[in-house]
Amino acid sequence: MGLRLRLRPNERIIVNGCVLTNGDRRNTITVSSFGQVLRGKYVLQPEDAKTPIRRLYFTIQMLLISGCDDKMLRHASKLGAFVFTHMEDDDERADLLQAMDMVHLRDFYKALVKLHPLLELGQEAEEATEVPSELEAENQAFHAAVQERMTSKSMERAHG
Template sequence: MSLKLRLKPFERVVINGCVVQNENRRYTLTISNFAQIIRGSDIMQDEEATTPVRRSYFVIQSMLLDPGAADRHAPIIASMMADLYAAFARPDIQNHIMQSMGYVAERDYYKALSSLRPVLDYEDVVLGRPKGRPSGHNEQHAAG
């Protein structure tokens, strides 16, 4: 199954750690096999990683953006996620954390980020933050 990315003029996308930038007009890019993809405008910035869940999300995103460094981040994210699991008593939230870690173990970082999004939303509720997602909420993923 293919994924079609419609890129705006000058839009950037990261595909398996490689930054691709569109030229000055709209363009459709077809991804025909599995790839880790995130639009440049959706990448969470370092300064946005201000809470435990956001920091975990940022580390997983870093693994997606730099596959060569993923092994170095693996023990870090395992420890962070274990702490999150212990911190949240709600079984549904713990389930999302476990799903995310399962996807990290499979090196499917897009799905790991997707599984962690409900935890981000819940953390915002617990912290009394306005509802909204960080940058990094519209990643794309292709599987072939």
């Protein structure tokens, strides 16, 4: 049996990079084979990725949506290490480590579910945490690579 999703009216999900929107009624769908699935409530918009933990979450979200190569995975690992060094709560650190284990297993959905509760914790302190310029440059290169990958996939589908 596959993954069963109960969708509320007009709820959005992302399946293998495609955005799907439910109709006006509740529905249940089953994903019968493996696919990268992300419920709308877990989607973080780029403009909301302002703190280090949110940048990490957004990076993992993009790995799930667009696919992943070793360079992208290394970037997520570096960002995760940076976030870890700035966390003070042991439980939060444990959750982050579990999420990063899931990232290394390429189970991005489980990583996002583990990180989601941490998005609101320590918001003020995190906003004051400056990301090193080297990591920020890598972050921008990562997002450019993801954008390029998404564009090329769209072009392949259009001409496929």
